[in-house]
Amino acid sequence: MRAQQGVSRLHRITAFDCVVILILSLVTLICIIPILYVITASVAPAQDATASNFRLLPSYIDWTAYQYLISSETLFRSIGVSLFITVVGTVINMVLTVLTAFPLSRKTLPGRRFLNLMIVFTMLFNGGMIPTYLVVSGLGMLNTYWALWLPGAISAFNMIILRNSIQGLPEELIDAAKMDGCGEWRTLSTIVLPLTKASLATFTLFYAVAHWNSYFSAILYIKNTDMWPIQVWLRQIVMEAGGFGDTINDIGYIPPQSIQYAVIVFATLPILLVYPFVQRYFTKGILVGSVKG
């Protein structure tokens, strides 16, 4: 990027460049190989899984594990549950975060200092797992998805970053909207939200990934296994060998590993599908501003 035209003749490819590229290629391979291996191992036939020697690529492609999973209703139910939790949870997160950040961005709001202090203090000290559990259970939210949505509805950190970026907007814009007779709700929806689109997209992504990936709140609050998201189901399969041992059924013998690999693929698929579309935000540095605060 820097000064490439001016001193380009100095920039021939040197041994230094080769070393850098070599190291980075190696690191990148280490990073991606486990992911690729999971995908290839999920379509490996039983003979590969039970063989004693290591194979990077399957001897042939075998979809049995997928056929088996697709025919089980647990897979689609848990994916559906995860999607539902993620979508509703993220909407709740975003609405509450925006509705808290916008008023607090107004320097003239009476009581603003107190509310800010109150929110910052929650980042320093928290009641911990058990008192929170007792509050959730006292509200009758055990075994409901509310227990997954409400206890973490606002990330104080995200809210403060969003508040700061709203504060960073030119004040004249908000004043002008007022002159035009916009109420606060109109100002929020027509001026502030469009101008903070990049931060909003970033937070939506962070909240959504957190919901999709979380498993512990579901273990803590939800006992009804029909309501389990895919991550909890996967954990069950992997750690407690519950759900599946060696599976012999009408499709034939399926080693537990193949099924685990296939469930891992399903549990990561939405992320892999969305990732190419959102990752350009990182390289463009939009995330950078929000990460930095």
Place this chain on the structure above:
Amino acid sequence: MKPTAPPLAAERKRKRWAKFKTFIPLYLMLIPGILYFVIFRYLPMAGVSISFMDYYPFLGFTGSKWVGLKHFERLFSEPLLWQLLRNTIILALYNIVLFFPLPILLALLINEVRAQKFKNTVQSILYLPHFISWVVVAGICYNLFSPTAGAVTKLLAGFGVTAPNVLGEAEWFRTLITGQVIWKESGWGTIIFLAALAGVDVNLYEAADLDGATRLQKIWHITLPAIRSTIIIMLILRLGSFMDSGFEQIYLMLNSTNRSVGEVFDTYVYTAALINGQFSYSTAVGLFKSVINMVLVLGANRIAKGFGEEGVY
């Protein structure tokens, strides 16, 4: 409204009301947020009072007996506290020594790449693991390192090497946990350093070129100083979260053989309370952790301000 001239006090009151009235829509917006913080953040803070009680769920908050410092006396007299502290501190040290420098090194390397396409590809791939869940990471590890059918076990066996039981043996636990963090977060960790590097003045490098500086000299004298304050801040922040060992991750890798080195505050609190029913004692353990945590965060923040940085709070 009557057109009579109001007394001065009433006039002032009406003006204040008129001013307040313009803020009503903003207060309305704040209601859900305030409710959230009061119910899910402050109510649990009040709830730590059960650590001074013998709380039983069937007796409820009002029916349970106050017992003063009983649970804290027990906590400070048991070897458990030292075990939890030791495990937490050693894991944090592993993390700081083995993981913390890696994003910096990676950022320096990425910064040296001139081929833009290669750079973008590397960054996209390195950021990806950050978005993968701990359950999936654990699932991959269980399948790669399984002593019977794991891919790594088979691969090593192919070279005539017997793979150690990474999942079962206690002495591998910290390496395993730190390794997972390295794989998942090293790439993502570069973002903040690359951001700092984007602001470096190009002229510095050109001047160094004219002086005949080598690439390594430029890294040492220009690039590293440019991210020095970011490194210091990240280190201070890391120290502030010393007590957070990564509960979701550790809980997945914990088993009966590695519990002696793997048990940390949060995992203990969960098992003691919700599996063994010791609500009050485990809340006392959790409260101890929260207080230490707060002291560390405030201390770290003070130090950050001492370095002339903005601080977080």
